[in-house]
Amino acid sequence: xxxxxxxxxxxxxxxxxxxxxxxxxxxxxxxxxxxxxxxxxxxxxxxxxxxxxxxxxxxxxxxxxxxxxxxxxxxxxxxxxxxxxxxxxxxxxxxxxxxxxxxxxxxxxxxxxxxxxxxxxxxxxxxxxxxx
Amino acid sequence: xxxxxxxxxxxxxxxxxxxxxxxxxxxxxxxxxxxxxxxxxxxxxxxxxxxxxxxxxxxxxxxxxxxxxxxxxxxxxxxxxxxxxxxxxxxxxxxxxxxxxxxxxxxxxxxxxxxxxxxxxxxxxxxxxxxxxxxxxxxxxxxxxxxxxxxxxxxxxxxxxxxxxxxxxxxxxxxxxxxxxxxxxxxxxxxxxxxxxxxxxxxxxxxxxxxxxxxxxxxxxxxxxxxxxxxxxxxxxxxxxxxxxxxxxxxxxxxxxxxxxxxxxxxxxxxxxxxxxxxxxxxxxxxxxxxxxxxxxxxxxxxxxxxxxxxxxxxxxxxxxxxxxxxxxxxxxxxxxxxxxxxxxxxxxxxxxxxxxxxxxxxxxxxxxxxxx
Numbered sequence: 087x088x089x090x091x092x093x094x095x096x097x098x099x100x101x102x103x104x105x106x107x108x109x110x111x112x113x114x115x116x117x118x119x120x121x122x123x124x125x126x127x128x129x130x131x132x133x134x135x136x137x138x139x140x141x142x143x144x145x146x147x148x149x150x151x152x153x154x155x156x157x158x159x160x161x162x163x164x165x166x167x168x169x170x171x172x173x174x175x176x177x178x179x180x181x182x183x184x185x186x187x188x189x190x191x192x193x194x195x196x197x198x199x200x201x202x203x204x205x206x207x208x209x210x211x212x213x214x215x216x217x218x
Numbered sequence: 219x220x221x222x223x224x225x226x227x228x229x230x231x232x233x234x235x236x237x238x239x240x241x242x243x244x245x246x247x248x249x250x251x252x253x254x255x256x257x258x259x260x261x262x263x264x265x266x267x268x269x270x271x272x273x274x275x276x277x278x279x280x281x282x283x284x285x286x287x288x289x290x291x292x293x294x295x296x297x298x299x300x301x302x303x304x305x306x307x308x309x310x311x312x313x314x315x316x317x318x319x320x321x322x323x324x325x326x327x328x329x330x331x332x333x334x335x336x337x338x339x340x341x342x343x344x345x346x347x348x349x350x351x352x353x354x355x356x357x358x359x360x361x362x363x364x365x366x367x368x369x370x371x372x373x374x375x376x377x378x379x380x381x382x383x384x385x386x387x388x389x390x391x392x393x394x395x396x397x398x399x400x401x402x403x404x405x406x407x408x409x410x411x412x413x414x415x416x417x418x419x420x421x422x423x424x425x426x427x428x429x430x431x432x433x434x435x436x437x438x439x440x441x442x443x444x445x446x447x448x449x450x451x452x453x454x455x456x457x458x459x460x461x462x463x464x465x466x467x468x469x470x471x472x473x474x475x476x477x478x479x480x481x482x483x484x485x486x487x488x489x490x491x492x493x494x495x496x497x498x499x500x501x502x503x504x505x506x507x508x509x510x511x512x513x514x515x516x517x518x519x520x521x522x523x524x525x526x527x528x529x530x531x532x533x534x535x536x537x538x539x540x541x542x543x544x545x546x547x548x549x550x551x552x553x554x555x556x557x558x559x560x561x562x563x564x565x566x567x568x569x570x571x572x573x574x575x576x577x578x579x580x581x582x583x584x585x586x587x588x589x590x591x
Contacts, residue, residue, distance in 0.1 A: 163421025
C-alpha cells in the first residue's frame with residue numbers, strides 16, 4: 087500500500103492525472119494503474135505511463151520510483167494485442183528484464199484495461215492494468 | 219447576429235454545458251436495430267417535447283390483455299417544428315399507429331419511422347426539412363465587405379447562418395464509400411478506403427463502426443463538435459466577425475452549442491484564452507488569412523477528447539487542419555478541408571462539401587441534453 091501511495095504521489099507530481107478521462111486517440115496513450123501479481127522485486131502494484139508519438143509507443147514503468155523506460159512497446163490492432171518490454175534493477179543492482187503480454191479490452195471505454203501476463207528472469211504472473 | 223450577441227451566446231453556452239451530462243442525441247442505428255422493425259397500435263400517455271429527441275409514450279395493449287408502455291422516439295423539436303408540428307399535435311388519449319425499428323437493447327423503445335393518428339389516418343411528426351431553394355434567375359453574387367472581401371455572414375446585419383451541408387460525413391476525396399448521414403458504413407469492408415489510416419486508427423475506426431458509433435462522446439457526453447464536425451452538424455454555423463479585435467467567432471448551432479475563435483491579427487497559433495497557450499483544445503488554435511476570395515484557416519493544438527468528424531474517424535493531438543471557405547454565391551459556402559495527422563494517418567488527405575445560406579434567421583435553439591428518462 088505504501089508503494090501504491092508513493093506511485094499516486096508520483097502521478098500527481100507528473101500531472102498525469104490531468105490527462106485522465108476521455109481519450110479518443112491512440113488506445114494505449116495515458117496512465118495505467120494495475121498489478122503484476124507475484125512480483126517480489128518491484129512489488130505487486132504497477133504504474134504505467136504510455137504515449138504515442140505517431141510512429142511508436144513509448145513509456146515508463148513506475149515513474150518516480152523505479153523509472154523503467156520501455157525498450158519495446160507495440161499494439162497489434164488485430165486482436166488488440168499489447169507487448170511491452172522494459173529493464174530495471176533489483177535491490178542488488180542486478181538487471182531484471184520484464185516482458186508484458188496482454189490484450190486490450192473494453193477498447194471503447196476511457197478506463198479500458200490491459201489483461202495478460204508478465205514475466206522476467208526473476209518471476210512471472212498475471213498482469214492487469216486499467217487506464218486512469 | 220451582431221457582435222454584442224456573443225456575450226449572450228456565452229451565457230447560453232454555460233447553460234448548455236450545465237445541462238450536458240449524459241446520453242443525448244445519437245445515430246439512429248446506434249440505438250435502434252434497422253433490421254428489426256415493429257408495428258404498434260396504442261394510446262398516447264404523454265409527449266416529452268425536448269431535445270435532442272422528442273418521445274411519445276404510448277400504452278400498447280397486447281393480445282393477452284396486458285398493457286405495455288412504449289417510448290416512441292422522434293427527431294428533435296427543431297426539426298419537428300420546422301416541419302410544422304407542435305408539442306400538442308398529439309395529446310394524451312390519442313390513438314396512434316407506429317412503425318419503425320426497435321431498440322437494440324430489447325427495451326420498449328421504437329424509432330418512430332412513421333407515426334399515424336388513427337382518428338384521421340394521417341401521418342404526424344414526419345420530418346420535411348430541406349435547404350431553402352433559390353431559383354437560378356434569383357441567384358446573387360456573394361456580398362462583400364468594405365475591404366472588398368466576401369462576407370461570411372449577413373450583409374446587412376439581419377442575421378443568417380450556414381446549414382444543410384451537402385455531406386455530413388468525412389472521407390477522402392474520390393473514395394465514394396457508401397455510408398449513412400451519421401457516417402455508418404454500408405459495408406465494413408470499405409473502411410480502409412475512407413482515409414489513409416495507420417493500422418491502429420483503422421482498427422479503432424472499424425471497432426467504432428462495428429458498435430454502430432454508440433460510443434460517440436459527442437452524443438454520450440455532449441463533447442464539442444470540434445474540427446471538421448462543426449460543419450457537419452444539422453443546425454448550422456454562424457460567422458460573426460469582430461473587426462476591432464481582428465477575429466471571427468464561429469457559433470455552432472448543433473452539438474453542445476459552443477463557439478470557436480479564428481484569429482486574423484497575424485499572431486502565431488496561440489491560445490484562444492489568456493493562459494491556455496499550451497493546452498490542447500477542442501477547437502484547436504486557429505489563425506486565418508484571405509487568399510483572393512477564399513478565407514483560409516489553419517488550426518493546430520487539438521486535444522484527443524472528442525471525435526473530430528461524424529463517423530468515428532480517430533485523430534491525435536498531431537492533427538492539423540487547413541480549411542478553405544469560399545462563398546461562391548450569396549447562398550453557397552464551399553468548405554474544403556485538408557486533414558494532416560501523422561499520428562493517425564499515413565499522409566494528408568482532403569475532402570469538402572457545401573453549406574447553404576439560411577438568411578434572416580438566427581441559429582435554431584438546440585442544446586445537447588439528456589432526455590433518456
